[in-house]
Amino acid sequence: MEASSAPAASRGAVSPSNLTRTRTRRSVGEQVIKGLLALAALLSVLTTTGIVFTLAREAVSFFGDVPFGDFFFGTKWTPLAGGESQSFGVLPLIWSTMYLTVIGLLVAIPIGLGVGVYLAEYATPTIRKIFKPVVELLAGIPTIVFGFFALTFFTPLLKDAGIDLQIFNGLSAAIILGILVVPTIASVAEDALSSVPQALREGAFGLGAAKWQVVVRVVFPAALSGVVAGLVLGASRAIGETVLILVAAGNNPNLSFDLTTAHQNMAAFIANTARADISAGSVAYGTIFAVGGTLFLITFVLNLFAIRFVRKYRQIYE
Amino acid sequence: MATAEQNIARRAVERASSGERTKDLIFRASLLLCLLIAVAFLAALFITTLNDGVGFLSLDFLTSFPSTVRPETSGVQSALIGTLYLMVLVAAFIVPVGVASAVYLEEYADATKWWNRAIETNIQNLASVPSVVYGILGLAFIVRGPVDIFGLGVGQPTLLAGALTLGLLVLPVVIIVSREAIRAVPPSIREGSLALGATQWQTIWKQVLPGALPGIATGVILALSRAIGETAPLILVGAAANLRFNPQVDGPFTALPAQILSAVGQPDAVFQNIAAAAIIVLLVILLLMNSVAIYLRNRYETKW
Numbered sequence: 001m002e003a004s005s006a007p008a009a010s011r012g013a014v015s016p017s018n019l020t021r022t023r024t025r026r027s028v029g030e031q032v033i034k035g036l037l038a039l040a041a042l043l044s045v046l047t048t049t050g051i052v053f054t055l056a057r058e059a060v061s062f063f064g065d066v067p068f069g070d071f072f073f074g075t076k077w078t079p080l081a082g083g084e085s086q087s088f089g090v091l092p093l094i095w096s097t098m099y100l101t102v103i104g105l106l107v108a109i110p111i112g113l114g115v116g117v118y119l120a121e122y123a124t125p126t127i128r129k130i131f132k133p134v135v136e137l138l139a140g141i142p143t144i145v146f147g148f149f150a151l152t153f154f155t156p157l158l159k160d161a162g163i164d165l166q167i168f169n170g171l172s173a174a175i176i177l178g179i180l181v182v183p184t185i186a187s188v189a190e191d192a193l194s195s196v197p198q199a200l201r202e203g204a205f206g207l208g209a210a211k212w213q214v215v216v217r218v219v220f221p222a223a224l225s226g227v228v229a230g231l232v233l234g235a236s237r238a239i240g241e242t243v244l245i246l247v248a249a250g251n252n253p254n255l256s257f258d259l260t261t262a263h264q265n266m267a268a269f270i271a272n273t274a275r276a277d278i279s280a281g282s283v284a285y286g287t288i289f290a291v292g293g294t295l296f297l298i299t300f301v302l303n304l305f306a307i308r309f310v311r312k313y314r315q316i317y318e
Numbered sequence: 319m320a321t322a323e324q325n326i327a328r329r330a331v332e333r334a335s336s337g338e339r340t341k342d343l344i345f346r347a348s349l350l351l352c353l354l355i356a357v358a359f360l361a362a363l364f365i366t367t368l369n370d371g372v373g374f375l376s377l378d379f380l381t382s383f384p385s386t387v388r389p390e391t392s393g394v395q396s397a398l399i400g401t402l403y404l405m406v407l408v409a410a411f412i413v414p415v416g417v418a419s420a421v422y423l424e425e426y427a428d429a430t431k432w433w434n435r436a437i438e439t440n441i442q443n444l445a446s447v448p449s450v451v452y453g454i455l456g457l458a459f460i461v462r463g464p465v466d467i468f469g470l471g472v473g474q475p476t477l478l479a480g481a482l483t484l485g486l487l488v489l490p491v492v493i494i495v496s497r498e499a500i501r502a503v504p505p506s507i508r509e510g511s512l513a514l515g516a517t518q519w520q521t522i523w524k525q526v527l528p529g530a531l532p533g534i535a536t537g538v539i540l541a542l543s544r545a546i547g548e549t550a551p552l553i554l555v556g557a558a559a560n561l562r563f564n565p566q567v568d569g570p571f572t573a574l575p576a577q578i579l580s581a582v583g584q585p586d587a588v589f590q591n592i593a594a595a596a597i598i599v600l601l602v603i604l605l606l607m608n609s610v611a612i613y614l615r616n617r618y619e620t621k622w
Contacts, residue, residue, distance in 0.1 A: 002569045005380070018356075026517060027517075028519060029519070030519050034422075034426050037418045037419070037422035037426060038422050038426070038427075038533075039418075040414070040415045040416075040418035040425055041419040041422040041424065041437050042417070042437070043415055043419070044419065044489065044490065044493070045436070045437060045440055046488050047444060047455070047489070048440055048443070048444060050455055050459050051447070051451060051452075051454075051615065052456065052491055054458040054459055055451075055454065056457055058458065064554075065621065073407065077414045083404075097589070101486075111352045111356055112352075112353055113349070113352075114352025114353065114499055115352050115353050115356055117349055118349035118350060118352065118353050119323075119353075122346055122349060122350075129355070129453055131353060133612075134357060134360065135355075135356065135400050137360065137608075138359075138360050139562055140475070140540075140543060140547075140604060140608065141360075141363070141547075141601070141604075142547030142548070142549065142575060142600065142604075143366070143549065144547070144549045144575050144578050144579055144582075144597075145363065145547075145578075145597050145600075146363070147366070147579075147582065147600070148578065148582055148593055148594070148597060149363045149366060149367070150591055151582065151593075152370065153362065153363075153366040170389070179356070179359045183357050186356075208339065210338035210339070210342050211342050212338075212342045212345040212346070213338070213344075215345075216345075217365055226341050233446060236446055237446065237448075238450075238529050239448070240447075240448025240449070240450065240451070241447070241448075241535075241550040242450045242550035242578065243550055243575075244550070246579075247579070247583075256483065258547055263608065265416075266448040267550065270450050270554070271450060271453070271456065271550050271553045271554065272555055274453070274457065274554045274556075275553055281427045285436060287457070288454060288457075289454065292450070292451055292454045294446075294452070295448060295451065296447065296451050297615065299447060299448055299451075300443065303442070303443045303446045304439075304443065306446070307439060307442050307443065314438065
C-alpha cells in the first residue's frame with residue numbers, strides 16, 4: 001500500500017497519491033480490531049479441535065490396552081470390575097442409549113409435532129402468547145429437575161398404576177426423556193411450518209380443502225425438511241442426556257428389551273465413572289474417553305444432518 | 319330432473335364437508351391434547367417440587383452449609399454462592415468472546431470464503447454437542463491438562479475451571495443469538511454512519527452494537543441460565559458436594575445442581591425434601607433471569 005504512487009502515476013495525473021489508501025494510524029487500528037474479532041471467532045474452532053484432540057489422544061491409549069473389536073463388538077460391559085470379570089464390550093451401553101432414546105422419541109415426536117403444529121397453524125395470537133413461553137419454560141428447566149421428577153414422582157405414579165417397576169428403571173426415565181425433548185422438536189417444527197408461504201395455504205383453501213387437509217397434506221410436507229431437522233436435533237439431545245438417566249434409570253447398561261429394570265446410557269456412564277474419583281491414566285479413566293468419543297461421533301453425525309436439513313428449508317422459502 | 323341431480327350433488331357435497339368438519343375437529347382436538355399433555359407435565363413438575371420442598375425453605379436454608387449428618391440443619395449456602403460466582407465468571411468470559419465472534423461473522427467475514435463457512439457450521443454443531451462431552455474437555459484440558467491458567471490451582475478442580483467449561487458450553491448460544499440481533503440492525507444505519515466518515519469499527523461500536531444490545535443481552539441471559547442449570551460438566555470437572563465452606567475462585571467449589579444431585583442420591587427420605595427445596599432456589603433464580611430477559615426484550619426492542 002505504501003508503494004501506491006507508482007501505479008497511480010502510470011495511470012496518469014488524475015489520481016494523486018493522497019486519494020489512494022495510505023496506512024494511517026486509524027486504518028492500522030481497524031486492522032488490529034478485525035484481527036482480534038477473528039481470533040474470538042477462532043476460539044470456537046479451537047474448542048472443537050480441543051474436544052477431538054482430547055478424545056482421540058486418550059482413546060488411542062485406551063485402545064492400546066483394549067482391542068478395538070472387544071470394545072465395539074463385545075456384549076459384556078464391566079470395565080470397572082477387577083480381574084477376570086472385567087470386560088469392555090460397549091454394545092450394552094450403546095443399546096441402552098439407543099433403546100431409551102427410541103422410547104423417548106415415541107413419546108416426544110407426537111407430542112412435540114402436535115404442539116408445534118398447533119402453535120403454528122391453529123393457535124390464536126392470544127393462545128400463542130400464553131403457550132409459547134410455557135414451551136420455552138419447559139425447555140429452560142435444568143435436566144437434574146427432570147431427574148428428580150422422574151425418580152420421586154413419575155416412577156411411583158407408574159407403580160401406582162400397576163406397572164411392576166424397580167426404583168431405577170428405564171420406562172420412567174425414557175418417558176420423561178421424551179418430555180424433555182418436546183420443546184426442541186416443537187420449536188423447530190413451529191419455525192419450519194411458519195416459514196411456509198401463506199400463498200400455499202390460500203391455494204389449497206381455494207381448491208376446497210378443509211383446514212386439516214391443508215395442514216397435513218400441504219403445509220406439513222412443505223415444511224418437512226425443517227421438521228426432520230427438529231426430530232434429528234431432538235434425537236441428538238436425547239442421546240446425549242446425562243443427569244436424568246443418571247438419577248432415574250440407575251447404572252446398569254443392559255442388552256434387553258425390559259424397561260422395568262435399570263438401564264444406563266453412555267453419557268450417564270461417563271458421569272458416573274467420573275464421580276468416583278479415578279486417577280488419570282487408569283483404564284477406568286480411559287473408558288471415559290473411549291465412550292465419550294463414541295458419543296461425540298454419533299451426535300456429530302446427527303447434528304450435521306440436522307444443519308443440512310435446516311439450510312434446505314431456509315433456502316427454499318427465505 | 320335437473321333439480322334432482324343438483325340436490326343429490328348438494329347432499330354429497332354437504333355430507334363430505336360435514337365429514338371434513340368432524341375430522342377437522344378431531345385433528346384440532348388431538349393437537350390441543352398434545353399441548354395439554356406437555357403443560358400437564360410442567361404443572362406436575364412444579365407442584366411436586368413445591369409440595370416436597372416448600373416446607374424446608376427458610377432464610378436458614380439459604381444461609382446454612384449442607385450437612386449429611388444432621389439433615390434438619392442442612393442448607394445451600396456454599397452451593398448458592400458457587401452458582402452466583404459461576405454466573406459472574408461465565409458472563410465475564412462469554413460476553414466479550416461471544417459478541418466479538420458474532421461481530422466478526424456478521425460484519426467482517428466474507429461468507430463466500432470456505433473458512434468462514436466452516437466457522438459457522440462449526441458453531442452450529444457445537445451448540446448441540448452433549449454437555450457431558452464439554453465436561454470431558456474441561457476435565458482433560460482445563461483441570462488436568464496443558465492449559466495453565468495464571469497458575470491458578472491447576473491439577474485441581476477449581477471454580478475457574480468449572481466456569482471456563484460452562485462458558486465454552488454456552489458460547490455457541492451467545493454467538494447465534496447475538497448474530498441474529500446484529501443482523502436485525504438495518505444496513506441503512508451502517509451506510510449512514512459510513513457516509514459521514516466513520517470507520518467500520520466506529521460504525522459497529524457507535525451504531526450497530528447499541529442497536530443490537532437488547533437482543534444480545536437477552537441471548538447472554540438465556541445462555542447464563544442454561545449454564546447454571548447444567549449438572550454433567552460440573553460432575554466431570556469435579557465439583558464437590560456438601561462443601562462446608564464457601565467456594566473460592568481458585569479452590570474446591572460446588573454449585574446448586576451438584577448439591578441437588580448429591581441430595582437426590584441420599585437414601586434417607588428427608589434428603590428428597592432438601593433436594594426439592596434446593597431445586598426451588600435454582601428455579602427461582604432461573605425465573606428471575608428469564609423475567610429480566612423478557613423485560614429487556616419488551617422494553618428496549620427497537621422497531622426499525
